[in-house]
Amino acid sequence: MTKYEVMRRIVNDLGYPEYRFGQITDAIFKQKARRYEDMTQLPASLRNALKAELGEYTVGFTAVTHDLSKQTQKVLFRAPDGYAVEAVALEYKKGWHSFCVSSQCGCACGCKFCATGGMGFKRNLSADEITDQLLTFLLEGKTLDSVSFMGMGEPLLNPEIFTALRVLIDPQLFGLSQRRLTVSTVGIATGIKRMTAEFPNVNIAFSLHAPTDDLRRTIMPVNDKYDIADVLGALDGHIAATNRRVFLAYVMLRGVNDGDAQARALIDLIDKHKRYKRLYHIDLIPYNRAPAELFVASDRRRIIKFRNILERAGLSVSVRTQFGSDINAACGQLAVTST
Ligand code: SAH
Numbered sequence: 001m002t003k004y005e006v007m008r009r010i011v012n013d014l015g016y017p018e019y020r021f022g023q024i025t026d027a028i029f030k031q032k033a034r035r036y037e038d039m040t041q042l043p044a045s046l047r048n049a050l051k052a053e054l055g056e057y058t059v060g061f062t063a064v065t066h067d068l069s070k071q072t073q074k075v076l077f078r079a080p081d082g083y084a085v086e087a088v089a090l091e092y093k094k095g096w097h098s099f100c101v102s103s104q105c106g107c108a109c110g111c112k113f114c115a116t117g118g119m120g121f122k123r124n125l126s127a128d129e130i131t132d133q134l135l136t137f138l139l140e141g142k143t144l145d146s147v148s149f150m151g152m153g154e155p156l157l158n159p160e161i162f163t164a165l166r167v168l169i170d171p172q173l174f175g176l177s178q179r180r181l182t183v184s185t186v187g188i189a190t191g192i193k194r195m196t197a198e199f200p201n202v203n204i205a206f207s208l209h210a211p212t213d214d215l216r217r218t219i220m221p222v223n224d225k226y227d228i229a230d231v232l233g234a235l236d237g238h239i240a241a242t243n244r245r246v247f248l249a250y251v252m253l254r255g256v257n258d259g260d261a262q263a264r265a266l267i268d269l270i271d272k273h274k275r276y277k278r279l280y281h282i283d284l285i286p287y288n289r290a291p292a293e294l295f296v297a298s299d300r301r302r303i304i305k306f307r308n309i310l311e312r313a314g315l316s317v318s319v320r321t322q323f324g325s326d327i328n329a330a331c332g333q334l335a336v337t338s339t
């Protein structure tokens with residue numbers, strides 16, 4: 001049960017009319033109340049019942065440290081059991097606020113280039129822990145223009161993500177439009193199918209990173225479970241059902257996947273999905289140094305050359321701008337020690 005469901009139940013159990021629940025959610029999402037105690041529009045007995053079941057604060061997951069750089073804010077959250085995760089707020093020049101949240105503490109997928117993968121899997125976050133990362137930023141007065149599940153963990157291996165998405169799009173709660181949300185996945189085909197059925201307008205980014213299974217399995221062990229054809233099959237189905245664009249993430253690793261031959265192999269791969277080619281968008285991602293240091297970033301000239309080869313073949317491609325690497329807050333750099 002999410003805490004919002006608990007609030008509704010408390011209102012019902014105490015025999016209060018339905019509008020009291022709306023007053024609680026307005027207090028949180030409109031007046032930005034941090035404590036149940038501050039909701040003075042509620043009868044004292046209701047406030048006390050909320051406190052007794054949910055604790056003093058509206059955000060249960062506490063932010064313990066903040067790291068600030070010019071455009072990036074990284075927040076570490078620690079749960080009462082000691083496990084911790086990070087979330088990142090990015091501010092683009094035009095005043096657009098974008099947020100990157102975690103879905104798991106650690107990750108079981110073990111991608112070789114990823115700091116979170118190096119931690120191993122600790123545990124799934126609850127739906128409340130996922131949405132509390134965003135509630136923290138909201139209560140600071142920030143507008144949630146876009147939210148991506150690109151922090152720690154593999155969202156589609158945590159069933160709580162679907163509950164969290166429901167809370168995020170609920171008009172009485174966060175009220176975010178599906179189109180402002182992006183789920184990034186290592187390629188859990190069954191989860192992608194569930195997204196298509198339940199959240200057709202939430203954006204999907206697939207972390208492809210290599211054009212062939214042979215290469216991909218050397219850097220991403222998960223490929224043995226869901227290979228490229230499995231995942232692209234699920235994504236074709238998603239495009240067919242929704243007519244939405246799908247993002248293919250491709251981290252540029254020097255001498256590993258960034259050669260002309262891999263660019264051509266990537267073109268061949270997408271050509272096999274010709275019907276949907278127009279809606280596959282390739283995002284080239286500069287590699288951020290992860291602690292294991294097994295890889296080296298491709299230099300800028302190589303990235304541009306790779307992009308040009310793809311563009312000439314008619315693919316839609318961009319190079320992702322990076323913020324946050326100065327405070328280890330960029331993609332793949334999130335790893336924390338948990339007690
Ligand atoms: N588990 C999900 C989402 C979290 S990772 C996934 O893998 O998609 C978010 C993105 O960061 C993924 O595309 C991931 O492949 C990428 N990433 C991981 N390590 C990276 C690194 N060191 N440099 C750049 N991107 C990285």
Ligand code: SF4
Pocket residue numbers: 107108109110111114115116117118151152153154186207
């Ligand atoms: Fe997990 Fe994503 Fe990191 Fe791979 S890249 S280890 S799936 S968090």
